[in-house]
Amino acid sequence: MTYMQTITSRDNSQVKNYIQLASSRKERAAQGQFVTEGCKLTREAYDAGCVPATLFVTKSAAEKYSQELEEIFLSAQNIYEISDSVSQKMTQTVTPQGVFGIFHMLDKERQDVKINDNGRYLLLSSLQDPGNIGTILRTAAALGIDGIFLSSDCPDIYSPKVLRCTMGGVFKLPVTVSLDLRQLISRLKNAGITVYAAALTDDAVSLKDVCLGSGCAVVIGNEGNGIRGDVLAECSRALIIPMRPDSESLNAAMAAGIIMWEMTK
Amino acid sequence: MTYMQTITSRDNSQVKNYIQLASSRKERAAQGQFVTEGCKLTREAYDAGCVPATLFVTKSAAEKYSQELEEIFLSAQNIYEISDSVSQKMTQTVTPQGVFGIFHMLDKERQDVKINDNGRYLLLSSLQDPGNIGTILRTAAALGIDGIFLSSDCPDIYSPKVLRCTMGGVFKLPVTVSLDLRQLISRLKNAGITVYAAALTDDAVSLKDVCLGSGCAVVIGNEGNGIRGDVLAECSRALIIPMRPDSESLNAAMAAGIIMWEMTK
Numbered sequence: 001m002t003y004m005q006t007i008t009s010r011d012n013s014q015v016k017n018y019i020q021l022a023s024s025r026k027e028r029a030a031q032g033q034f035v036t037e038g039c040k041l042t043r044e045a046y047d048a049g050c051v052p053a054t055l056f057v058t059k060s061a062a063e064k065y066s067q068e069l070e071e072i073f074l075s076a077q078n079i080y081e082i083s084d085s086v087s088q089k090m091t092q093t094v095t096p097q098g099v100f101g102i103f104h105m106l107d108k109e110r111q112d113v114k115i116n117d118n119g120r121y122l123l124l125s126s127l128q129d130p131g132n133i134g135t136i137l138r139t140a141a142a143l144g145i146d147g148i149f150l151s152s153d154c155p156d157i158y159s160p161k162v163l164r165c166t167m168g169g170v171f172k173l174p175v176t177v178s179l180d181l182r183q184l185i186s187r188l189k190n191a192g193i194t195v196y197a198a199a200l201t202d203d204a205v206s207l208k209d210v211c212l213g214s215g216c217a218v219v220i221g222n223e224g225n226g227i228r229g230d231v232l233a234e235c236s237r238a239l240i241i242p243m244r245p246d247s248e249s250l251n252a253a254m255a256a257g258i259i260m261w262e263m264t265k
Numbered sequence: 266m267t268y269m270q271t272i273t274s275r276d277n278s279q280v281k282n283y284i285q286l287a288s289s290r291k292e293r294a295a296q297g298q299f300v301t302e303g304c305k306l307t308r309e310a311y312d313a314g315c316v317p318a319t320l321f322v323t324k325s326a327a328e329k330y331s332q333e334l335e336e337i338f339l340s341a342q343n344i345y346e347i348s349d350s351v352s353q354k355m356t357q358t359v360t361p362q363g364v365f366g367i368f369h370m371l372d373k374e375r376q377d378v379k380i381n382d383n384g385r386y387l388l389l390s391s392l393q394d395p396g397n398i399g400t401i402l403r404t405a406a407a408l409g410i411d412g413i414f415l416s417s418d419c420p421d422i423y424s425p426k427v428l429r430c431t432m433g434g435v436f437k438l439p440v441t442v443s444l445d446l447r448q449l450i451s452r453l454k455n456a457g458i459t460v461y462a463a464a465l466t467d468d469a470v471s472l473k474d475v476c477l478g479s480g481c482a483v484v485i486g487n488e489g490n491g492i493r494g495d496v497l498a499e500c501s502r503a504l505i506i507p508m509r510p511d512s513e514s515l516n517a518a519m520a521a522g523i524i525m526w527e528m529t530k
Contacts, residue, residue, distance in 0.1 A: 139519050142512040167513040208530060241526075247407040248432040254404050254522045257515075261506075261523045265473060 006081045007056070010089040014054065014080060018090055018102060025156040028105075034158035036101040037092060039065045042072065044168030050103040052076040058087050058098030065099060072101070092160055105158065106171070113147030113174040117192040118214035120263045123149045125181055125231050126222040127252060130155040134165020135253040136220075141169035143264045149178045181219070185234040188217050195219065197235035198255060199227050204238035212263045220256045271346045272321070275354040279319065279345060283355055283367060290421040293370075299423035301366040302357060304330045307337065309433030315368040317341040323352050323363030330364060337366070357425055370423065371436070378412030378439040382457040383479035385528045388414045390446055390496050391487040392517060395420040399430020400518040401485075406434035408529045414443045446484070450499040453482050460484065462500035463520060464492050469503035477528045485521045 007015060020027045022035045033053055036042040039061075046052060055076040057069070062081065073079060082090070087098045113121065122145055127133055133155050140148055154177075155162055157170050178184045185195050196210075196218045212218070219235060221227030232238070241255055250258070272280060285292045287300045298318055301307040304326075311317060320341040322334070327346065338344060347355070352363045378386065387410055392398055398420050405413055419442075420427055422435050443449045450460050460482045461475075477483070484500055486492030497503070506520055515523070 135516060135519065138513060139515060142508040142515050144509045144512075169513060172509075172512060243407040244409045244437075247409075247437060248403060248434060250404060250407050250522075251400055254400065254519065257519045257522055258526045261526065 003081045004078050006083075007086050008083040010086055012086070014056075014078070015082070015086055015090060018054075018056065018100060021102060022092070022160050025159065028156065028158050032105050033102050034105060034163070035160065036103060036163065037090075037099070037160065038097050039068050039099045041163060041168060042099055042101040043068055044171055045101065045103045046072050048106070048168070048171030050106055050171065052101055052103050054078040054080065054102040056080045056082045056086075056090065056100040058082055058084055061098030065097075069099065076101075113149060113176045115188060115191050115193070116146070119146040119193070120212075120214060121145070121147050121149065121188070121193070121217040122256060122260060123178075123181060123184070123195075123217060123219040124154050125151050125219050125227050126225075127154045127220065129223055129252070130159055130161035131165050132223065132251070132253040133157065134162040136256045137162070137166040137173060137175070138169035139253070139257045140260055141166070141172040143260050145173065145260055145263065147174040147176065149176050149181070149184055151181050152177050152179050181231050182234045185219070185231070189236060193217050195234075195236045196239040197221075197227050197232050197237070198240070198259060199232055199238045200240055201232075201238040204240040207239060207241045207259065207262060210239060212259070213265070216263060218259050218263070220252060220259075223252045268346045269343050271348075272351050273348040275351055277351070279321075279343070280347070280351055280355060283319070283321065283365060286367060287357070287425050290424065293421065293423050297370050298367050299370060299428070300425065301368060301428065302355075302364070302425065303362050304333050304364045306428060306433060307364055307366040308333055309436055310366065310368045311337050313371070313433070313436030315371055315436065317366055317368050319343040319345070319367040321345045321347045321351075321355065321365040323347055323349055326363030330362075334364065341366075378414060378441045380453060380456050380458070381411070384411040384458070385477075385479060386410065386412050386414065386453065386458070386482040387521060387525060388443075388446060388449070388460075388482060388484040389419050390416050390484050390492050391490075392419045392485065394488055394517070395424055395426035396430050397488065397516070397518040398422065399427045401521045402427070402431040402438060402440070403434035404518070404522045405525055406431070406437040408525050410438065410525055410528065412439040412441065414441050414446070414449055416446050417442050417444050446496050447499045450482075450484070450496070454501060458482050459501045460499075461502050461504040462486075462492050462497050463505070463524060464497055464503045465505055466497075466503040469505040472504060472506045472524065472527060475504060477524070478530070481528060483524050483528070485517060485524075488517045
């Protein structure tokens with residue numbers, strides 16, 4: 001491999017650019033790029049077809065992960081060797097592996113959710129916890145859901161925290177950020193898909209009494225406030241997971257996971 | 266209410282005792298006490314029947330939460346007003362509410378899991394992430410599982426991180442720490458209960474093809490290493506959640522949640 005340069009300054013412009021991409025959704029959107037940390041996630045992004053723009057590795061990481069990173073070394077546009085001090089500056093963990101990537105996002109065409117009348121979809125409406133988004137994407141990828149739609153006020157799927165929790169699942173799953181969930185729900189219904197709202201309403205049907213199969217979608221709402229009234233009104237029907245009356249509600253990711261499990265049966 | 270004393274020193278012995286109980290499992294076991302932070306969890310512990318030994322509140326929290334904490338003020342053995350600086354010392358959050366409790370653990374007799382031949386149980390074998398333990402306990406309480414057994418090397422259910430994730434679920438559920446899971450599995454089988462191991466073995470049955478109803482138990486293994494060989498060998502049968510072949514496995518708490526959902530049907 002050929003290094004462009006060895007970076008030892010924590011104020012280097014490439015390092016600053018990495019940190020900006022890691023911390024700013026706006027910057028990621030403007031550049032069409034996102035960052036990965038760690039050998040595993042960097043490899044997942046590459047395997048999913050994301051084109052590596054820049055790879056930063058410490059000397060010891062380049063030796064330790066030479067096999068896993070070999071192809072990325074060959075195809076990355078820029079490769080920098082970084083000092084341990086620079087690695088400490090870039091990391092979001094306590095003990096960094098010393099592997100950092102900047103990737104181009106997958107192009108819209110490949111990644112966008114296609115709507116089929118026998119598809120199974122999940123819609124995330126105004127969720128706020130990146131860990132929940134990540135866990136939901138990981139579970140959806142594992143269970144083989146056909147696509148996830150997120151309202152634009154959900155955490156960015158390319159944020160480092162979401163990527164960490166998805167374990168690469170985000171790359172294996174069609175995901176679309178929707179500017180207008182109501183319009184999307186209407187589109188899904190017109191395509192013959194039943195759109196359920198996971199919501200505790202008087203006329204909600206129990207998940208034990210409904211058959212979620214092909215041609216269905218479920219909307220999951222905000223952790224604290226549930227689904228916004230106007231989005232709820234657009235859904236075909238409300239759906240609840242029956243629970244012990246004296247108990248706390250399920251965590252949003254857990255509720256979504258149980259519902260997706262039912263969708264894949 | 267009558268305050269025993271106002272504490273303004275971060276080196277006060279009561280404050281030190283609280284911090285020790287928060288950080289040391291050994292200390293909690295020795296004293297038979299655990300700590301709560303925040304109005305909600307403190308209230309949950311009280312409502313579950315745990316006897317409050319000590320309550321620490323800042324002046325502003327005492328006013329703000331006077332209604333929620335009224336009964337605890339009446340029954341706590343010691344009540345201290347603490348300064349904001351002491352609250353900052355005690356907290357595990359960025360913006361503390363200023364409410365801290367020390368409670369006596371529920372007595373063994375009330376809390377222990379009773380084995381019935383039509384019960385539904387979950388066994389946690391060497392899990393390591395407190396967040397997973399907490400999420401599993403919260404889900405088990407919501408879905409109405411009859412009891413959870415944890416191997417003694419799982420995180421302490423009374424650790425602050427587990428308690429935060431359970432959202433009080435731990436108090437609503439019979440939970441037993443088991444010194445020997447193999448012996449327990451044998452006991453369950455003798456009581457007529459089928460004990461499944463959530464494990465990827467050649468002869469594992471798919472969760473889609475098995476009916477988990479009353480009289481069943483499932484063992485969940487460590488996040489990285491799965492179920493220990495000798496524990497697995499003791500189980501009646503292995504069980505898998507069918508997944509897309511190219512995907513990461515499910516998170517341990519999510520897998521446990523989906524399995525518990527099937528158990529309650």
